[in-house]
Amino acid sequence: MANFGDRQNEIYLAGLGGQVPAYPMSYDELERRAELAMSPGTWSYVAGGAGDERTQRANREAFDHWGLVPRMLRATTERDQSVELFGHRLPTPLLMSPIGVIGICTQDGHGDLATARAAAATGVPMIASTLTEDPMEVVAAEQGETPGFFQLYCPTDPEVAQSLVGRAEDAGYRAIVVTLDTWVTGWRPRDLSTANFPQLRGRCLANYFSDPVFRSRLAAPPDEDPGSAILAWAQMFGRPLGWDDLAWLRSLTDLPVVLKGICHPDDARRAVDEGVDGIYVSTHGGRQANGGIAAIDCLPAVREAVPDTTVLLDSGVRSGSDVVKALALGADAVGVGRPYAFGAALGGTDGIVHVLRNILAEADLLMAVDGYPTVPDLGPEAMRRL
């Protein structure tokens, strides 16, 4: 894949022929059209967050407090967005953050497969959620040559956890991303207002219902008694993890282990000291806790605390310039969440590919114009706090 800015040129050329792009070019328009395409319940689930959504807003607004310093006379057509992550060379620094129940966003209900196919088409890795409508093996098979990562919601039953991780390893996922901030779901007024959760639960349990250890805990198979199976899942969904659990988690796999939701530099330092391979700075897109600080504002201190460790970031990334800022502030790769779910709602795989390519095209052209042609060129000296 060459320069993603070429995408811009394709669109300009189509425009000269009078063609309007099939999907929105601005994030605000993407969001507006996705709202129209989704049912009110799906919209409130995807777009909503915790409390009155101040953290969610802060995640986005905080990007405005940082600015990139243009550097001239080092312009080049030779640009390169590639990065190395856990031993894999990726064409771009973008990741698709895990989105549970994304099946409700697409017309055919197979949102995880649409995401996997978009990963195959773009080289942007998918972090596959534990909460999917298709089992992780089926999702892995659609990712083509693009490495995939598996996100674990750690169940209270340790043998189920072990089974999920073992299956992810066997299915070819290249890292285990353990989400720390969602052992219980946060206070989400929009979901409570639409009474969404029962509908969601029935549609995201394929990894459990296909799991031999989970099934062994049931009196009857899930297809015979789905109600009891859902109850068994709800009772074991989230293990409140502590420092004492890290060695056990580490022992479950030889794959790199990444902790998602770390925001404090002391937590990052201790996790790395205890053998974790990656730190994923995230506030879960403001869905879990309200009244907090923005993820991007946590990044510089975490980067400084663990200078030699892979650091990922998500929460509030909406554009190529947001990606560039996150890279300059210390991320090795950058996750995007809601925007690609909105793309899925508008056009399945095509809609997701459009959203990813737009973000990448903007990042490519910004790096080209401002004199930072490769990812290693972007460091803290490229940024000013406004």
Ligand SMILES: Cc1cc2nc3c(=O)[nH]c(=O)nc-3n(C[C@H](O)[C@H](O)[C@H](O)COP(=O)(O)O)c2cc1C
């Ligand atoms: C609808 C939805 C479902 C999500 N489900 C998961 C999940 O299953 N596992 C997880 O670790 N994070 C989940 N997240 C959080 C995302 O991985 C990511 O942290 C967040 O969306 C990033 O913020 P952004 O939406 O502002 O880009 C979900 C986010 C959304 C919007």
Ligand SMILES: O=C(O)C(=O)c1ccccc1
């Ligand atoms: O909505 C989320 O962000 C999420 O991670 C989740 C957690 C439990 C059930 C459904 C989704």
